[in-house]
Amino acid sequence: MIKYHLHHLRELEAEAIYIIRETAAQFERPAMLFSGGKDSIVMTHLARKAFYPARIPFPLLHVDTGHNFRETLVFRDKMVEEIGARLEVRYVQDSIDKGRAREEKGPNASRNVLQTVTLLDALEELKVDAAMGGARRDEEKARAKERFFSHRDEFGQWNPKNQRPELWMLLNGKKHMGEHFRVFPLSNWTEMDVWMYIQLEKIAIPEIYFSHEREIILRDGVLLANSEYIMKKDSDLIETRTVRFRTIGDMTCTGAVESPASTLSEIIDEIAVSRVTERGTRHDDKRSETAMEDRKKVGYF
Amino acid sequence: MSDFSSEGYMNMELLRFTTAGSVDDGKSTLIGRLLYDSKQIFEDQLEAIEQRSQQRGFEHVDLSLLTDGLKAEREQGITIDVAYRYFATPKRKFIIADTPGHIQYTRNMVTGASTANAALILVDVRKGILEQTIRHSFIASLLQIPHLIICVNKMDLVDYSEEAFSKVVEEYRNLSTKLDIKDVNFLPISALKGDNVVEKSTNMPWYHGSTLMYLLENLHIGSDENHIDCRFPVQYVIRPQQTEYHDFRGYAGRIVSGIYKPGDKVKILPSGETAKVKTIELFGEQITEAYAPMSVTMTLDRDVDISRGDMIVRENNVPSMEQEFDVMICWMNANNLQVGGKYAIRHTVKDARCVIKDIRYKVDINSMHRNEQDKEIAMNDIARITVKTTVPLYFDSYRKNRHTGSIILIDEATNETVAAGMIV
Numbered sequence: 001m002i003k004y005h006l007h008h009l010r011e012l013e014a015e016a017i018y019i020i021r022e023t024a025a026q027f028e029r030p031a032m033l034f035s036g037g038k039d040s041i042v043m044t045h046l047a048r049k050a051f052y053p054a055r056i057p058f059p060l061l062h063v064d065t066g067h068n069f070r071e072t073l074v075f076r077d078k079m080v081e082e083i084g085a086r087l088e089v090r091y092v093q094d095s096i097d098k099g100r101a102r103e104e105k106g107p108n109a110s111r112n113v114l115q116t117v118t119l120l121d122a123l124e125e126l127k128v129d130a131a132m133g134g135a136r137r138d139e140e141k142a143r144a145k146e147r148f149f150s151h152r153d154e155f156g157q158w159n160p161k162n163q164r165p166e167l168w169m170l171l172n173g174k175k176h177m178g179e180h181f182r183v184f185p186l187s188n189w190t191e192m193d194v195w196m197y198i199q200l201e202k203i204a205i206p207e208i209y210f211s212h213e214r215e216i217i218l219r220d221g222v223l224l225a226n227s228e229y230i231m232k233k234d235s236d237l238i239e240t241r242t243v244r245f246r247t248i249g250d251m252t253c254t255g256a257v258e259s260p261a262s263t264l265s266e267i268i269d270e271i272a273v274s275r276v277t278e279r280g281t282r283h284d285d286k287r288s289e290t291a292m293e294d295r296k297k298v299g300y301f
Numbered sequence: 302m303s304d305f306s307s308e309g310y311m312n313m314e315l316l317r318f319t320t321a322g323s324v325d326d327g328k329s330t331l332i333g334r335l336l337y338d339s340k341q342i343f344e345d346q347l348e349a350i351e352q353r354s355q356q357r358g359f360e361h362v363d364l365s366l367l368t369d370g371l372k373a374e375r376e377q378g379i380t381i382d383v384a385y386r387y388f389a390t391p392k393r394k395f396i397i398a399d400t401p402g403h404i405q406y407t408r409n410m411v412t413g414a415s416t417a418n419a420a421l422i423l424v425d426v427r428k429g430i431l432e433q434t435i436r437h438s439f440i441a442s443l444l445q446i447p448h449l450i451i452c453v454n455k456m457d458l459v460d461y462s463e464e465a466f467s468k469v470v471e472e473y474r475n476l477s478t479k480l481d482i483k484d485v486n487f488l489p490i491s492a493l494k495g496d497n498v499v500e501k502s503t504n505m506p507w508y509h510g511s512t513l514m515y516l517l518e519n520l521h522i523g524s525d526e527n528h529i530d531c532r533f534p535v536q537y538v539i540r541p542q543q544t545e546y547h548d549f550r551g552y553a554g555r556i557v558s559g560i561y562k563p564g565d566k567v568k569i570l571p572s573g574e575t576a577k578v579k580t581i582e583l584f585g586e587q588i589t590e591a592y593a594p595m596s597v598t599m600t601l602d603r604d605v606d607i608s609r610g611d612m613i614v615r616e617n618n619v620p621s622m623e624q625e626f627d628v629m630i631c632w633m634n635a636n637n638l639q640v641g642g643k644y645a646i647r648h649t650v651k652d653a654r655c656v657i658k659d660i661r662y663k664v665d666i667n668s669m670h671r672n673e674q675d676k677e678i679a680m681n682d683i684a685r686i687t688v689k690t691t692v693p694l695y696f697d698s699y700r701k702n703r704h705t706g707s708i709i710l711i712d713e714a715t716n717e718t719v720a721a722g723m724i725v
């Protein structure tokens with residue numbers, strides 16, 4: 001390694017910390033979205049580094065679909081306690097009960113889309129003017145177009161055709177009343193970067209990322225965790241398999257992969273030779289080719 | 302990725318590059334090719350674009366569909382916005398900003414260029430140098446992109462002719478004498494067929510240079526950062542509300558240039574006060590030498606009044622501190638620049654306001670002539686202007702330091718970023 005040259009993980013770390021500090025400095029009420037998945041765990045870790053020895057100067061916000069993996073919630077509460085962060089939880093169930101959102105029906109029903117309603121309501125209620133998210137540009141083609149500081153109009157909508165140019169590292173967070181920003185500190189990270197960073201920094205992650213036995217529903221080539229939240233179809237095959245999760249989201253749409261990988265380095269070796277993207281295991285993206293762009297335009301992450 | 306090693310991964314360098322060139326010169330196809338031949342395209346992604354290509358009746362898989370991500374882009378078959386792509390080889394990780402060639406999206410090229418180590422400029426060998434090629438080369442030189450790679454593309458359509466290649470090279474050399482470019486490389490390629498992209502072409506035995514991939518992996522980027530002039534803009538002041546850290550005052554930020562060590566005598570701008578660096582740390586870990594582009598937290602040996610936007614520099618190497626200076630700008634907004642107009646200005650992490658005192662000249666990109674009469678600065682125009690700021694800024698010329706020499710102008714009514722500026 002050349003002297004005075006940062007290797008790429010440290011450069012990505014420095015960039016993300018810069019963006020998080022910039023968000024804390026430019027906005028009045030930032031919040032960090034926390035889903036319990038590895039990206040938001042890494043982002044939270046970076047936020048700790050950014051302000052240490054002070055505590056993270058903004059709350060974590062979890063939009064709870066009510067269909068979470070139990071392990072994720074246990075992990076979330078333990079982590080929040082350990083780092084002394086403030087956690088706000090808002091429930092999709094409440095949005096449904098209040099008539100703000102309508103539950104989808106049928107075997108493919110998911111609360112993934114409904115999350116947007118709860119999220120936008122929570123941002124308004126908490127007067128959040130900048131919501132940081134762990135989305136990465138390598139995840140999906142619409143996300144590849146995102147800025148670090150992504151402007152949202154007063155309806156929370158994204159206008160991908162008229163984004164502010166983002167030059168050098170001069171981030172423009174100026175906005176009118178009622179508008180807000182989404183901020184993506186991990187924009188330039190890839191799935192592999194995230195895993196390598198977790199290993200480098202020895203960051204704890206929920207156990208369901210590692211290989212375990214689980215009852216799964218085999219449907220359309222996707223392995224869904226069997227739970228009471230999923231309505232079964234006749235064609236569904238229910239079996240116990242040795243699996244782990246590559247991404248963690250709502251139980252109804254997060255697919256598992258068959259894998260014996262039970263350590264970080266085994267996971268990393270597996271990803272290095274994997275021929276499908278991590279979103280290839282997501283049911284929500286398979287709905288249509290522009291599923292992500294359509295959801296993002298109306299306020300999804 | 303078969304020769305993946307996790308130890309190697311920890312030691313990889315990061316190279317950021319941007320693509321430029323006229324519409325249809327093959328930028329998106331080239332990126333698709335780089336990703337495809339370096340086996341960075343996943344099965345589900347490939348399946349999706351195979352399907353699209355078939356639906357459209359193409360005989361080959363259209364690799365440009367990989368980067369054109371927005372609905373409107375796929376419908377119109379053009380690139381509208383910057384798309385970022387990532388790939389890695391055992392040597393380097395690459396971040397690509399794929400930018401559109403259309404004139405109305407020139408601002409996106411500037412965006413991609415502002416952080417790039419290298420620019421790939423595509424030229425269709427049959428068409429030679431076009432207006433967009435000149436414009437993009439000029440922007441690359443204006444933004445001081447350290448390395449330029451001129452990819453003479455579609456060689457398959459001219460029977461891989463050496464003459465055709467040499468003609469473009471010569472034409473480009475004439476152009477580049479008028480530009481300020483440090484390192485230019487020329488490559489004959491076919492993005493569609495793959496010649497000289499990742500694999501060495503067997504169709505051009507007359508070409509003895511390297512492939513594009515080899516060049517990208519071996520460009521010398523070690524000296525792209527400035528390690529001489531110490532500049533540390535204070536981004537955030539850390540004052541923990543916990544009793545155990547009652548007296549802690551940390552200055553958080555990103556080192557934009559130079560090397561800092563504990564014990565260094567430093568000067569704080571704008572106050573001019575001096576102090577010594579006590580510690581440089583991150584997450585409690587002490588750093589003995591901190592350099593660009595690290596994000597760190599610095600503590601000083603005595604209490605000095607420092608706030609966001611101040612800059613910590615070395616006592617004997619200070620930037621200029623002025624309220625009036627000249628800037629080369631690229632205008633990026635539909636509303637024209639107003640002489641006498643007031644704008645918000647952002648420099649490092651400092652916000653101020655400014656007034657446009659004068660338009661010195663506009664650059665005619667085709668001839669690269671300076672026009673001192675034309676004062677109408679519209680979208681995509683490049684001009685030299687004089688600005689006066691409400692408070693002094695501490696800056697270097699852009700040529701000396703990309704980080705302390707760059708600014709953006711923001712329209713105070715719309716909050717839009719309206720110009721990218723390089724301090725002369």
Ligand SMILES: Nc1nc2c(ncn2[C@@H]2O[C@H](COP(=O)(O)OP(=O)(O)O)[C@@H](O)[C@H]2O)c(=O)[nH]1
Nearest residue numbers: 324325326327328329330365454455491492493
């Ligand atoms: N024959 C040939 N066609 C190419 C080559 N590179 C790109 N093309 C075609 O040129 C057209 C425009 O390419 P595209 O990548 O979309 O150009 P962009 O506008 O610069 O992104 C497409 O039809 C490509 O298939 C090449 O090397 N040879």
Ligand SMILES: [Mg+2]
Nearest residue numbers: 328329379380
């Ligand atoms: Mg294109």
